[in-house]
Amino acid sequence: MSNLYTFTGGVRIRDSAFEQTASRCPLETMPAPSQVEIFLSDGDVPCVSVGDSVLMGQPICTEDSKIMLHSSVSGEVAEIKYDNGRAVSIVINNDGNDTLADTVVPFGKKLTETAPDEIVRIIKNAGICESEDGFSVARRVECALGGARRLLINCTECEPFLASRHRLLLEHPTHVLNGAKILLRALEVSYADIVIEESKLDAIRALEEVIGNNPLLRLRVTATKHPQGDRRLIINSVTAKEPPVRETTAQLGYVVFSAEVCADIFRAFAEGMPQIERRVTVAGDSIGEQKTLKVRIGTRLSDIEAYCGGVSEDLADVIEGGMMRGKIVDRSYCASKTDTAYLYVSDKYLHKSGHSACIRCGKCVAGCPMHLLPLYLAKHAEKGNIKKALAMGLKTCIECGTCTYNCPGGVEHVYHIKNAKAKYNDERAKEAEHV
Amino acid sequence: MYKSPYLRGVTSELLVSLDIFIAVLPAIIWSAIVYGARPIAVVLIAMLFGALFEVIYAIIFRKGAKIPTAALLGMTVALFMPAGINYLMIPIVVFIAVTLRRFIGGVVNPIAAALVPFFIFTGMMTAHTAAFTKLSIGTVSYWDQMRELSAKTPLDVLMSGNIPEESALDIFLGNAPEAIGAMSAMLLLLGGIYLICRKVITWQIPVGFLGGAILVWFFLYFDGAHYEYFIYHLCAGGIFLGAFFGATEYSSTPVTPTGRLIHGAGCGVLTMLFRKLGFAAESVLLSMLVMSLFSRVIDMLTAESYFGYRSKKLAKRFETFLPDFKKK
Numbered sequence: 001m002s003n004l005y006t007f008t009g010g011v012r013i014r015d016s017a018f019e020q021t022a023s024r025c026p027l028e029t030m031p032a033p034s035q036v037e038i039f040l041s042d043g044d045v046p047c048v049s050v051g052d053s054v055l056m057g058q059p060i061c062t063e064d065s066k067i068m069l070h071s072s073v074s075g076e077v078a079e080i081k082y083d084n085g086r087a088v089s090i091v092i093n094n095d096g097n098d099t100l101a102d103t104v105v106p107f108g109k110k111l112t113e114t115a116p117d118e119i120v121r122i123i124k125n126a127g128i129c130e131s132e133d134g135f136s137v138a139r140r141v142e143c144a145l146g147g148a149r150r151l152l153i154n155c156t157e158c159e160p161f162l163a164s165r166h167r168l169l170l171e172h173p174t175h176v177l178n179g180a181k182i183l184l185r186a187l188e189v190s191y192a193d194i195v196i197e198e199s200k201l202d203a204i205r206a207l208e209e210v211i212g213n214n215p216l217l218r219l220r221v222t223a224t225k226h227p228q229g230d231r232r233l234i235i236n237s238v239t240a241k242e243p244p245v246r247e248t249t250a251q252l253g254y255v256v257f258s259a260e261v262c263a264d265i266f267r268a269f270a271e272g273m274p275q276i277e278r279r280v281t282v283a284g285d286s287i288g289e290q291k292t293l294k295v296r297i298g299t300r301l302s303d304i305e306a307y308c309g310g311v312s313e314d315l316a317d318v319i320e321g322g323m324m325r326g327k328i329v330d331r332s333y334c335a336s337k338t339d340t341a342y343l344y345v346s347d348k349y350l351h352k353s354g355h356s357a358c359i360r361c362g363k364c365v366a367g368c369p370m371h372l373l374p375l376y377l378a379k380h381a382e383k384g385n386i387k388k389a390l391a392m393g394l395k396t397c398i399e400c401g402t403c404t405y406n407c408p409g410g411v412e413h414v415y416h417i418k419n420a421k422a423k424y425n426d427e428r429a430k431e432a433e434h435v
Numbered sequence: 436m437y438k439s440p441y442l443r444g445v446t447s448e449l450l451v452s453l454d455i456f457i458a459v460l461p462a463i464i465w466s467a468i469v470y471g472a473r474p475i476a477v478v479l480i481a482m483l484f485g486a487l488f489e490v491i492y493a494i495i496f497r498k499g500a501k502i503p504t505a506a507l508l509g510m511t512v513a514l515f516m517p518a519g520i521n522y523l524m525i526p527i528v529v530f531i532a533v534t535l536r537r538f539i540g541g542v543v544n545p546i547a548a549a550l551v552p553f554f555i556f557t558g559m560m561t562a563h564t565a566a567f568t569k570l571s572i573g574t575v576s577y578w579d580q581m582r583e584l585s586a587k588t589p590l591d592v593l594m595s596g597n598i599p600e601e602s603a604l605d606i607f608l609g610n611a612p613e614a615i616g617a618m619s620a621m622l623l624l625l626g627g628i629y630l631i632c633r634k635v636i637t638w639q640i641p642v643g644f645l646g647g648a649i650l651v652w653f654f655l656y657f658d659g660a661h662y663e664y665f666i667y668h669l670c671a672g673g674i675f676l677g678a679f680f681g682a683t684e685y686s687s688t689p690v691t692p693t694g695r696l697i698h699g700a701g702c703g704v705l706t707m708l709f710r711k712l713g714f715a716a717e718s719v720l721l722s723m724l725v726m727s728l729f730s731r732v733i734d735m736l737t738a739e740s741y742f743g744y745r746s747k748k749l750a751k752r753f754e755t756f757l758p759d760f761k762k763k
Binding site: 319351352409412 | 742
């Protein structure tokens with residue numbers, strides 16, 4: 001299909017190596033575990049104390065936190081863990097009743113009678129945040145209020161193994177599209193672009209059936225290339241504009257939200273339920289059964305592993321997220337609001353980095369979606385030369401990993417660039433302190 | 436131990452070197468058909484010495500040894516030699532090539548070491564023998580026999596202003612005397628297409644090289660009547676070898692697509708200009724050497740503007756050239 005939307009660069013990851021069995025499993029709702037541990041981010045102050053009984057959907061953090069946190073089960077607060085005086089996590093024992101809090105009521109008014117500010121308020125109170133970034137959806141809508149130009153719904157899922165968004169689109173396309181309509185009302189844009197990649201033909205058909213002839217929702221089919229899921233590349237694929245990294249896309253008027261966010265927004269309006277569940281893919285070759293699950297936020301990985309048939313012995317590491325942009329987590333991790341997948345992979349898939357030397361073949365340059373020269377950027381970043389790295393585009397790099405994927409010499413571009421970015425941010429923080 | 440991204444493509448330096456070797460193999464086998472087993476011995480000795488010197492350097496300097504790359508470099512250098520070259524020349528040339536690659540490999544094309552026999556030990560060293568005369572593998576040097584065996588290459592004939600007696604098709608197929616690798620333009624073209632399909636090299640450098648050469652031929656050599664004579668100039672003298680295997684040397688070429696086009700075109704233009712100046716077979720090597728000096732500069736000039744930034748910020752890019760001065 002030559003009329004696919006796409007961006008320059010990127011890499012097509014050969015999917016035949018990865019059995020996509022997870023995309024054939026319907027979304028299951030995992031039963032709530034006996035105990036959940038909800039992690040707090042910087043600036044969150046708990047508004048419950050040990051021994052309090054909480055209901056499902058009740059806020060457990062004060063209102064001035066960036067993203068509202070709610071209890072995903074009903075029960076009793078068992079423990080609040082502190083670290084250096086800051087509350088790190090809240091442990092809640094599940095009493096198994098799933099009693100809803102009083103605030104969990106469906107929204108009464110019609111969409112056409114609702115002001116955008118009210119929509120933002122409900123989204124904020126529901127504590128909905130973006131899938132992989134963790135940015136507050138309410139904040140992004142607020143930034144774009146009045147000046148929004150396009151609304152794009154990210155239904156792409158180009159990393160291998162991941163299937164939860166695919167299943168959501170297959171089973172509940174109405175939820176996603178209704179959430180998109182709510183956002184349309186808030187942002188006052190004329191139509192929303194539903195962006196999906198061409199390898200998900202069944203999801204495309206399901207969406208087309210629901211959309212019909214609706215002028216508000218337009219389906220855009222993109223090529224299946226990693227990193228299609230990145231916000232800026234979605235905007236670039238559909239609108240051919242390039243939002244620079246120094247500005248937030250919301251302020252420029254291009255608003256991108258993922259399909260799960262839309263479904264959660266719909267749930268916040270239809271049932272009044274805040275974001276207390278995440279749709280994740282549990283996949284890999286070291287887990288008993290590959291599944292797509294709806295897990296309560298705060299579920300421990302050990303409970304998920306037990307539900308999915310246990311972990312085999314050849315497990316090398318657990319990766320949260322996709323194989324390209326995810327991060328390795330340890331086994332005591334708990335489900336948080338930004339998780340998309342838990343991959344239990346063995347050595348067969350993980351690449352051990354060894355001797356690396358750039359041979360200047362230019363494959364990284366050909367694949368970089370940000371038009372950088374990754375070989376020079378990585379060289380300066382490795383030496384720690386932040387000034388030269390900034391000149392080669394350190395801030396523009398989105399760490400998609402296309403360069404490292406293609407490199408015959410085994411250069412670890414992403415690793416060096418991440419270190420250089422951390423060093424740069426540390427230096428800036430130190431300078432800010434001095435001033 | 437595991438670094439993001441956790442997936443990698445199936446590619447490695449060894450596979451790239453293997454692909455290049457496969458691409459050159461038809462040309463080497465053809466040289467064996469024409470000249471007997473001696474060219475293969477030359478190539479093998481060059482590869483061995485390339486690996487040997489690389490290992491010695493790695494032991495001395497304790498930096499990693501890139502043995503496939505060094506062996507490939509030795510082989511590429513050997514491809515520019517005539518089939519009857521003195522065995523004792525090979526280690527000297529390969530040593531210079533490996534040294535160049537190790538120390539100034541970024542700005543000097545190490546294949547330019549093949550210029551040494553042309554400039555320093557001229558004459559009999561670089562004489563070619565008539566096509567399809569079998570050279571015995573045991574003879575270390577053909578210095579004495581060169582008078583009887585030597586023949587003029589098509590390029591020598593062209594330089595003196597005449598048209599070679601072999602037909603254009605013969606020269607294209609490889610029936611005329613030439614350097615080991617440069618004989619059959621057809622086999623080199625097939626090898627080059629194989630490399631482009633395997634994504635080892637990109638099309639910009641070969642197309643630029645050939646296009647630049649044809650352009651200069653049109654303006655400087657064209658006599659107004661015979662359009663097909665450009666084939667003689669392209670196929671004789673190793674332009675195909677330089678275009679697909681010489682100028683595409685990774686370490687001394689630009690990385691950007693536009694930069695590679697400029698590099699290839701510059702090499703092609705310079706080759707034909709050097710031929711006007713009198714350099715015969717060494718014009719290809721000289722042009723590769725000259726263009727590789729500018730590889731980093733071309734890189735910085737042709738780098739695209741980053742995603743979202745219209746101005747190219749040239750000054751900032753050139754800042755990366757400056758050495759790090761110690762802070763006071």
